[in-house]
Amino acid sequence: MKNERKRTEMRQFFYPGSIAIFGVADTPRNLGKSIILNCQSAGFKGEIYPVGRKSGNIYGCEIIAEPESLPMNIDLAVILIPAKAIPETMKVCGRKGIRHVVISSGGFKEFNDVDNQVAEDVHAAARQYGVRFIGPNCIGVICTNSCLCTPFNRFEPQSFKKGKVSVISQSGGVATQCAYVFSEEHVGFSKIISAGNKQDINEIDLLRYLIDDADTEQIHLYLESIDDGKELMRLAKESKKPIVLFKSNVGQTSSLIAKSHTAALSNNDRVVEGALKQANIVRVDDIHDMTVCAKALSLPPLRGNRLVAISQSGGFAVILGDLCERYGFECPELPRKFLDRIESQRRAGVIRITNPMDLGDIFTIKAVIEMLVDNLSLDNIDGIVLSLIYHERMSLFSLDDEILTPENILENIKPVCERVGKPIALSIFTERHSIEKFKRIGIFPVFNDPHESVRALRMLGDYWRGRDYNLAHVDVREN
Amino acid sequence: MKLIEEAIRRGAKTLSEYESKQFLSEYGLIITNEEVVATEEEAVAAALKIGYPVALKASGEEFSHKTELDLIALDIRNEKDIRAAFRNLTSRTEALVKEILVQQMVKGYRELVVGLTRDPQFGPCVMFGLGGIFTEILEDVAFRVAPLSRWDAMDMMNDIRAKKILDTFRGKPPVDRESLSDILITLGRIGMDIDEIKEIDVNPLKIVDGKPVIVDALVVLNNESL
Numbered sequence: 229m230k231n232e233r234k235r236t237e238m239r240q241f242f243y244p245g246s247i248a249i250f251g252v253a254d255t256p257r258n259l260g261k262s263i264i265l266n267c268q269s270a271g272f273k274g275e276i277y278p279v280g281r282k283s284g285n286i287y288g289c290e291i292i293a294e295p296e297s298l299p300m301n302i303d304l305a306v307i308l309i310p311a312k313a314i315p316e317t318m319k320v321c322g323r324k325g326i327r328h329v330v331i332s333s334g335g336f337k338e339f340n341d342v343d344n345q346v347a348e349d350v351h352a353a354a355r356q357y358g359v360r361f362i363g364p365n366c367i368g369v370i371c372t373n374s375c376l377c378t379p380f381n382r383f384e385p386q387s388f389k390k391g392k393v394s395v396i397s398q399s400g401g402v403a404t405q406c407a408y409v410f411s412e413e414h415v416g417f418s419k420i421i422s423a424g425n426k427q428d429i430n431e432i433d434l435l436r437y438l439i440d441d442a443d444t445e446q447i448h449l450y451l452e453s454i455d456d457g458k459e460l461m462r463l464a465k466e467s468k469k470p471i472v473l474f475k476s477n478v479g480q481t482s483s484l485i486a487k488s489h490t491a492a493l494s495n496n497d498r499v500v501e502g503a504l505k506q507a508n509i510v511r512v513d514d515i516h517d518m519t520v521c522a523k524a525l526s527l528p529p530l531r532g533n534r535l536v537a538i539s540q541s542g543g544f545a546v547i548l549g550d551l552c553e554r555y556g557f558e559c560p561e562l563p564r565k566f567l568d569r570i571e572s573q574r575r576a577g578v579i580r581i582t583n584p585m586d587l588g589d590i591f592t593i594k595a596v597i598e599m600l601v602d603n604l605s606l607d608n609i610d611g612i613v614l615s616l617i618y619h620e621r622m623s624l625f626s627l628d629d630e631i632l633t634p635e636n637i638l639e640n641i642k643p644v645c646e647r648v649g650k651p652i653a654l655s656i657f658t659e660r661h662s663i664e665k666f667k668r669i670g671i672f673p674v675f676n677d678p679h680e681s682v683r684a685l686r687m688l689g690d691y692w693r694g695r696d697y698n699l700a701h702v703d704v705r706e707n
Numbered sequence: 708m709k710l711i712e713e714a715i716r717r718g719a720k721t722l723s724e725y726e727s728k729q730f731l732s733e734y735g736l737i738i739t740n741e742e743v744v745a746t747e748e749e750a751v752a753a754a755l756k757i758g759y760p761v762a763l764k765a766s767g768e769e770f771s772h773k774t775e776l777d778l779i780a781l782d783i784r785n786e787k788d789i790r791a792a793f794r795n796l797t798s799r800t801e802a803l804v805k806e807i808l809v810q811q812m813v814k815g816y817r818e819l820v821v822g823l824t825r826d827p828q829f830g831p832c833v834m835f836g837l838g839g840i841f842t843e844i845l846e847d848v849a850f851r852v853a854p855l856s857r858w859d860a861m862d863m864m865n866d867i868r869a870k871k872i873l874d875t876f877r878g879k880p881p882v883d884r885e886s887l888s889d890i891l892i893t894l895g896r897i898g899m900d901i902d903e904i905k906e907i908d909v910n911p912l913k914i915v916d917g918k919p920v921i922v923d924a925l926v927v928l929n930n931e932s933l
Contacts, residue, residue: 457826458852461852496826498848499826499852502832502863502866503851505862505863505866506859
């Protein structure tokens with residue numbers, strides 16, 4: 229019951245029916261008004277109530293100068309006013325029945341860590357009225373499902389791609405970049421939350437909500453500090469949704485005057501690294517890798533290290549083979565009979581087929597799909613890395629000798645994965661704009677190059693290895 | 708536990724090497740065969756009991772960096788040498804050595820390090836890595852948060868770059884990973900059970916016939932209030 233209440237409590241941060249924006253003025257350099265524009269261009273359908281010192285009109289909304297005249301029980305407020313005025317505004321929110329607030333303004337802990345009276349006053353006001361708040365020092369929430377877009381930096385939210393990944397970011401800049409990169413890589417996102425100073429709502433609260441959020445299938449985090457490591461580990465171990473973390477701020481040594489080697493070597497990042505492995509949180513190193521990981525995790529499970537590396541180019545077959553080895557995979561020998569059957573499909577028959585597999589002149593989609601199904605169905609094969617050649621005038625052919633479009637190709641490969649329940653990590657060797665065409669289709673993940681595809685399978689394999697163990701052993705510790 | 712209580716009572720910041728190993732052996736971990744002596748005659752008797760070759764080390768909580776102070780004599784093979792080494796170690800002007808640890812000389816090419824530390828965020832954490840004198844240079848170590856499952860312990864062995872050191876090596880059998888994981892799990896348990904212990908260093912943990920043996924250890928106490 230308590231959890232259910234908490235969930236509904238959090239929901240209004242993402243799906244508000246109405247929002248108030250404090251700090252709006254019809255002046256050129258006002259940032260608050262951008263929030264209105266962002267929400268409007270995102271297609272937000274709820275009521276928007278701008279509040280400012282001077283009444284007037286902005287983007288079709290009336291600026292309210294007397295906040296006490298706001299209607300009762302607005303779902304969400306966004307506050308972008310000088311820090312010292314925020315405690316009073318929080319009280320206004322409280323009196324008007326607003327229980328969810330995004331405090332965008334800076335000037336708190338990040339500015340002055342000790343003796344921050346304003347921060348304490350904000351907290352006191354929030355407690356007095358039971359208000360929960362995200363921030364301060366953040367850009368709040370972008371939700372492609374509700375079309376809410378609270379950042380005060382101008383976006384073109386129309387270009388945001390809807391998806392199943394949600395991102396929690398400590399930094400507003402990283403949150404912004406995630407919105408761009410996740411959209412440009414055609415991974416898309418459901419929610420991006422900039423958590424800022426995490427004074428009230430922290431990554432744990434957000435994680436709990438997203439684990440139960442029907443629009444979220446994966447949760448990605450960007451963190452500079454972890455507030456409650458134990459709880460993060462506990463949640464992640466039990467989560468059926470993959471959790472991915474880009475952790476920065478990794479340089480500091482915990483104690484230079486430590487007595488033991490163990491303490492001297494235990495800089496925070498090494499401990500974090502171990503803890504993440506125990507909790508099966510996938511660690512990535514940059515924003516682009518978040519999208520690589522997101523694509524990987526949308527594939528069927530990889531349960532083992534045995535791959536077939538396949539390409540229509542001998543060169544790329546060899547490159548894939550090297551990469552497999554480098555990332556801890558093996559390319560097992562395949563049954564001779566099986567290889568003979570594939571060889572019989574070839575016209576020239578100049579190369580003996582092995583693993584890594586050079587397909588040579590096999591160019592009909594039927595033969596390729598059969599070969600993929602046969603390979604994936606082998607008991608000693610866990611997945612495939614596949615690199616296909618593509619050009620508008622040189623691609624796979626249909627049975628009627630028609631050149632297949634990128635769409636046709638993905639439509640054929642996708643069901644193979646689903647039917648056999650094993651992953652195929654696909655890259656295309658072609659011009660950049662053609663790769664873009666493949667990625668844009670969005671029905672099946674396409675990696676930017678062979679290296680990325682193998683790296684992606686490493687992430688996928690590590691994730692499933694840990695997940696299978698953790699879900700089978702929840703709470704069974706050896707003590 | 709008595710060892711810990713007594714050390715806390717006398718305001719010690721660490722246990723001596725001998726006490727540290729006694730403490731770990733109470734937890735079922737395999738340590739070197741050794742004895743603390745105060746006289747030359749006792750040293751000779753102890754060596755006979757333990758069996759040559761032996762090592763002599765200055766004993767006492769103040770000597771946690773014996774190598775740096777040159778307070779170690781290794782690979783002593785007979786009575787004449789042990790008497791000479793004893794006199795040498797006890798006649799130093801720069802350090803007042805009252806007691807000597809006579810220790811079974813353990814031959815093992817492979818030196819590992821294991822340990823316990825406390826992270827402000829994650830609590831007690833166990834370390835595993837490449838040991839010996841280059842531990843701090845190579846920094847080839849991995850951590851796990853306590854308590855450790857068998858899976859965690861086995862998994863962290865694969866985290867270090869030099870993980871091949873655990874396989875068959877120069878005609879020696881592979882390291883018994885089960886025994887090794889027992890040590891890692893036990894260190895985690897100590898961290899969970901005993902708040903008075905701040906850190907533990909086991910370096911080196913040598914591999915003898917595939918089995919890990921604790922050759923040197925340091926238990927650091929949480930004795931800030933004293």
